[in-house]
Amino acid sequence: MENLLYEAALEGSLPTLLELLQRDRLILDKIDTNSFSESPLHIAVLLGHVDFVKVILSRKPELAREVDSITRFSPLHVASLKSTSTNYVEMVKVLIRVDPDMCLARDVEGRNPLHLAAMKGRIEALVELIRARPLAAYAVTIWGESILHLCVKHNQLEALKLVVEIMDDPNSLSAKDEYGMTILHLAVADKQIETINFLLMNTRVEVNALNTNGYTALDILAQSRRDMKDLDIADSLRSAGALKAIEMQSSVPGVIGPIRTQFVPSITQLGHIKPLRWQKTTKKENWLTRKRDSLMVVASLIATMAFQAGLNPPGGLWQDNDPNTGSQANNNSTVPHLAGTSILATHDLGNYSRYLAYNTSSFIASLSIILLLITGLPFKRRFFMWILIVIVWVAITTMALTYRVSTLVFTPKEVERTVTRVIQYAVVGWCIVMGLLLLGHTIRVASNLFKKLKNLLGKKRRPSPLVYSTNPEF
Structure with missing residues (x-):
């Protein structure tokens, strides 16, 4: 009967259901004692048999x-x-009308039906x-995730907009999961730009x-x-x-935060401490980050x-094949060529060789x-960043030069001399500017290296510092 x-x-x-109920009125009450993991109501709900579900619930709403x-999972979860x-x-x-409190029921991961729908x-x-149970929207999973977290995690922007509009609760917007991640952290980590703009503007x-x-959301983006x-x-x-976390620390006067212990001096170092060194380090890191981003773009x-x-x-x-040679090529006034090859090369x-060499150099x-x-090498020094910048100059x-060759090819023979002269002047001017920039930066890098070398040699010759006593009577 149960089968x-x-x-x-x-x-x-x-x-069939009505016939079985006539033959055994207690058949729905015997479901709890069978070996099946799901009830017939679960199966009917899963397959969308609404009328079948209504009849079962009318006879035994406890299901x-x-x-x-x-x-x-409850039937409402399904x-x-x-x-x-x-x-x-x-x-x-139908299921809500029978028992609206099932909106609060939780599965093995602590999710209620609202979570799954979101x-x-x-x-x-x-x-x-x-509408049935607004309180269910404030429940969290066993991982501390709210319904808003799940909307962002599964990239459901429309569901997020609906829940935000209905809840209208700033505390929910800034709620954190088990790892301290807000919905803005999650949206930034997944690069959901529409979700980010919605959260920031609305x-x-x-x-x-x-x-x-x-880490702040900006730190998550950088990493x-x-x-x-x-x-x-x-x-x-x-x-x-x-802001980044390190920028937030630097914005509070006198508060250095987690990096404060790195600059607590011993009594033997008091004469050599440079104040606010951490601020200089922050500016350097920000400069390097901006340079890396610009170079990538x-x-x-x-x-x-x-x-x-x-x-x-x-x-x-060339769009066609013309393998004619010798006198045939002259009679047809065409040059032997194959489809897909460069007309300029022919x-x-x-x-064409110069064009290809310049373009390939720029590409490489x-x-x-x-x-x-993108390989993650630690380009945290200005010297290595200058090397990358020089490579960019080469590419530009x-x-x-690729543009110069292209324009010469396009230019008619009648005005080729004039155009060539203008382009040559432009290229010479460009090379002069690039040369001056390269020379200036080379001098700057060499000067910095010389100063560091000089300081290093000076430290070796400098006598050891005096050791101050730690005796309070000193």
Whole structure:
């Protein structure tokens, strides 16, 4: 009999259900004693048999409180997950009418039906569930995640907007999970730029909240994988007043925070302490971070341009095959060529070789910069950063030379001399500017190295410092 009941639930067969109830009025009461992990109500809800569910609940409404033995899902949990159609939304309404307190029921991970509906973006079901038990929207999982955390974690922006509008609670917006992560931390870590903009422009989310590691949302962005969205996200965060943790420490006079113990002097060092050294270190790190970000953007743009220029050389590509040679080629007034090869290479191999050499140099230089920046090498000194900047200069200069060859190819013979002269003057001026910059920075780097070497030699010759007594009577 019980097996027949489960088969009827699979098929959603009302005649079979009614027949079984006539044959055994206690068949629904015997469900608790069987060996199945799910009740027939779970199965009917899962498959969307609304009429079948209504009949079962009319005979035994207590089944709405039953949970399966594995995930601890109630029928309302199942309906909330599956509410992708009007049929399932109706199922949610039926179950809520029978027992609205099941909105508060928790599965093995501490999630209630509202959590599951938010994770899947089931907007209509979410409205019904919150309307039935608003308190369920404030519950958290065993990991300390609120319904807002789950919306962001599963990238459900519409569900997030709905819950934020209904709850209207600043404390929920700044709530933290087990790891101290707010919803802004999660959105930044996952590069959800639309969610970030919504939170910053339409809510009162705390932009400088710290997680358990002491990181703000801006710190999370700096430590995450590189992405084309990074600049937009950083601009949005900065516009909203976001700071890095180290900047927050430096903004409070006299408070150094976690790095304070690194600069507590011993009595033998009092004559050599440089005040506010940590502020200088902060400025240096900020400078290096900005330089790295700028170099990544510039190198990416140059690599894109060089790649496109390599695939589309000046003059285009031959579209047909013409393997004629000798007198046949002269009669047809064409040059032997193959489809897909460069027209410029066929007519002017010298210019094509120069074009290809300049463009390839620019492409390789920009790829080298990208590779060095994403490999995680510790470019935390200005000397290494200057090396990267010099490589960028090489990439930009070779890109300018590529442009020069391209314009010469496009220019008609009648005005070629005049245009060539103008381009030559421009290139010479450009090379002079780049040379002066390179010379200036080289002198600066050499000067810094000389000063460090001089200080190092001076320390070796300097007598050992006096050791002060620690006796209080001193």
